[in-house]
Amino acid sequence: MKKSVSVNYNELRHIAWKNRLRILNMVHDGASGHLGGALSACDIITYLGECVIDYSSDERDRFILSKGHAVTALYAEFNEIGIVKNEELSTFRKLNSRLSGHTNREKIPETEVTTGLLGQGVSYGVGMAFAKKLKKSKKTVYVMIGDGETHEGQIWEALMEAGHFKLDNLVLIIDRNGLCSHQPVENVISIEPLKERLESFGWFVKDINGHSMEEIDSAITSLKSQYGKPKCIIAHTVKGKGISFMENDGQWHRNIPTEKQYNVAKEELEAQIGGNDVESI
Amino acid sequence: MKDNIILLDTSLRDGSHLNGGRFGKNMIIDTVDGLCRAGIDYVELGFLTTNHYDKEISLFGSIEDARKVLPQDTKNTRFALMAYRFDVDNIEDYDGGMIDLIRTTFHVYDFEEGISNCKKTIKKGYKCSVNLINFYGAYTEEQKINNFKRINDIHPFAISMADTYGLLDVPEIEYVYELADKYLDKDIILGIHLHENKGISYALAQRFLQIKDKNRIALIDGTLYGIGEVPGNLRIEQICEFMNKYHGTNYNMDEIYKLIDQYFIKLKKIKNWDYELPYAISSKYGINRKYAQFLIEKGDVGIYDINRILANVHGPDKPSYNKALITELYNKFKLEKGYLSL
CATH class of the missing domain: 1.10.8 (Helicase, Ruva Protein; domain 3)
Known part of the structure; x- marks a missing residue:
């Protein structure tokens, strides 16, 4: 946890709106990318970047974005805190760009691990959390996966292992936007009752609204009070959150907006941001 | 106060759980006097009550009553009273005297009443300390955070997190400090009231002081020889010795040990309060x-x-x-x- 952070929820919401516009611009400019899942994860990633992960320190908490296709949300926050430069944003998914379509730690070490093949992030997280225990570090490892990603078998191996070793320095965040790619998760393979399943694997589980900065802050902060179990936040979110015609529409898992759609979406986000901040993005 | 650490003795209040505050006039007066001589920053004189004042008992119906147990020379010590299920409207407005702190209790079931009493205390001109009873065990994590936000609104002099049933271990004391420090306004004093259920209250107090932000004032409650409802409280003599050794303070241990010899060892033989x-x-x-x-x-x-x-x-x-x-x-x-x- 970053030291001496004064949490200002309005400011965090404002940054999240700016990050949404950055996400939209990256996918639009790169004519490639995944808007829906990046927008659903945006508030949590913003919070982690602003309030939790101290990227200036090598001895930091770690954040693994296992659902690597939502990487624009991470790049947007990296831009906000200065790891990614303004001029880089328009290079997303272009040749020789640092901003690849999924996290790539060789290009941007702050992404911690290279992802893209879904289902691996929790395993990375278990390894890191285990290592921190061995080193007697008090730092925490945060991993974000998609709800559809829980269909991957490797996830459950890692969940089982984390429970067995009581890795209470591991926090799993499930972006529960209800859509797996373009269709309802429950129609593909049902994952409910998710909470009870996780609890049966030895996890402490908390449900939150993944777009409420107050609930995100409260959950992330107070999870520290749980000892002897790995912890999971099931963050109930909306795929495409923040852009009206993208919300809960599976097409926007991978769709690229037309110029007309882009302009409508941009206008909606700029209205939320307001003022001079729009110009700086 | 040194290094933004205030020590507050609650012997006469916590000890009253054993005997209804019936310590006797001499013990009450000598204890207050000895604690002043020892240089203790704050002394809590006892509970506020609506009962008729009795000089043999450390319960007080008014500030005027409580003032009767103060020595002529109070040195640099200031004084507090505990308003537990007591309407602060029943006491006088603050008159600039040495009794300047009223501690109000907040239980999970009477939080609103606590807020109201705290507001009244501040309105009467006193410093107010919000004492959160069973802070760690009674509230959900969300409630803890919301409590801090609400307390910021009334902005008391201090809050004191009471580990009423001795639930805390070292990781938990670190957690509650971080939680409070994050959500509580920086100029509100952050206190801890520890019990000896696990026999580690002195270690917890040390840890609390180690991790505290140097700019945040800490308030540590303790009692002479650990007096209090069994299994007792953090011993004020231990934390004084710690302060003298590591923070360069000059709490006068002779005065403290004289009091323990004269009254508290004898009292403990009558009714034990140690770890069980x-x-x-x-x-x-x-x-x-x-x-x-x-x-x-x-x-x-x-x-x-x-x-x-x-x-x-x-x-x-x-x-x-x-x-x-x-x-x-x-x-x-x-x-x-x-x-x-x-």
């Missing part, structure tokens, strides 16, 4: 100490039995005390063991 394992077990389960007390008083259950019986106290019954429940659990346990026949 059943209270460590009740704290392990995060439950009210009275459940352990009930079983101890039965006199026919061992530690093994107590551990098994107390494991069955759950949910809302944990912080409150449900005598019917523990009676039922006790009888059931005895029946199962064949000790009791119906």
Whole structure:
């Protein structure tokens, strides 16, 4: 946890709106990318970047974005805190760009691990959390996966292992936007009752609204009070959150907006941001 | 105060749980005087009460009553009173005297009443300390955070997190400090009130002082020789020695040890308040100490039995005390063991 952070929820919401516009611009400019899942994860990633992960320190908490296709949300926050430069944003998914379509730690070490093949992030997280225990570090490892990603078998191996070793320095965040790619998760393979399943694997589980900065802050902060179990936040979110015609529409898992759609979406986000901040993005 | 650390003695208030505050006039006056000579920053004189004032008892109906136990020379010590289930409207407005701090209690069930009393205290001109009873065990994590936000709104002089049933271990003291420091306005003093359920209150106090932000003022409660409802409190003499050794203070230990010799060792022989394992077990389960007390008083259950019986106290019954429940659990346990026949 970053030291001496004064949490200002309005400011965090404002940054999240700016990050949404950055996400939209990256996918639009790169004519490639995944808007829906990046927008659903945006508030949590913003919070982690602003309030939790101290990227200036090598001895930091770690954040693994296992659902690597939502990487624009991470790049947007990296831009906000200065790891990614303004001029880089328009290079997303272009040749020789640092901003690849999924996290790539060789290009941007702050992404911690290279992802893209879904289902691996929790395993990375278990390894890191285990290592921190061995080193007697008090730092925490945060991993974000998609709800559809829980269909991957490797996830459950890692969940089982984390429970067995009581890795209470591991926090799993499930972006529960209800859509797996373009269709309802429950129609593909049902994952409910998710909470009870996780609890049966030895996890402490908390449900939150993944777009409420107050609930995100409260959950992330107070999870520290749980000892002897790995912890999971099931963050109930909306795929495409923040852009009206993208919300809960599976097409926007991978769709690229037309110029007309882009302009409508941009206008909606700029209205939320307001003022001079729009110009700086 | 040194290094933004204030020590507050609550012997006459916490000790009154043992004897209703009936310490006798000499002990009350000598204790207050000795603590002033020792250089203790704050002395809590006792509970505020609506009962008629009796000079033999450390209960007070007014500031004027409480002033009667102060020595002529109070040195640099200031004084507090505890308003527990007491409407602060019943006391005088603050007159600039040395009794300037009113400590108001907040339970999970009377939080709003606590807020109201705190506002009244501030309005009357006193410094107010918000004492959060069973802070760690009674509130959900969300409630803890919301409590801090609400307390910021009334902006008291201090808050004190009471580990009423001795639930905290070192990781938890680190957590509650970080939580409070994050959400509480930086100029509100952050205090801790510790009990000896696990026999580690001195270690917890040290850890609290180690991790505290140097700019945040800390308030540490303690009592002479640990006096308080069994299993007792953080010993003020220990934390004074710690302060003298590591923070360069000059708390006068002679004065403190004289008081302990003269009164507190004798008192403890009459009614012990030390560590007892059943209270460590009740704290392990995060439950009210009275459940352990009930079983101890039965006199026919061992530690093994107590551990098994107390494991069955759950949910809302944990912080409150449900005598019917523990009676039922006790009888059931005895029946199962064949000790009791119906």
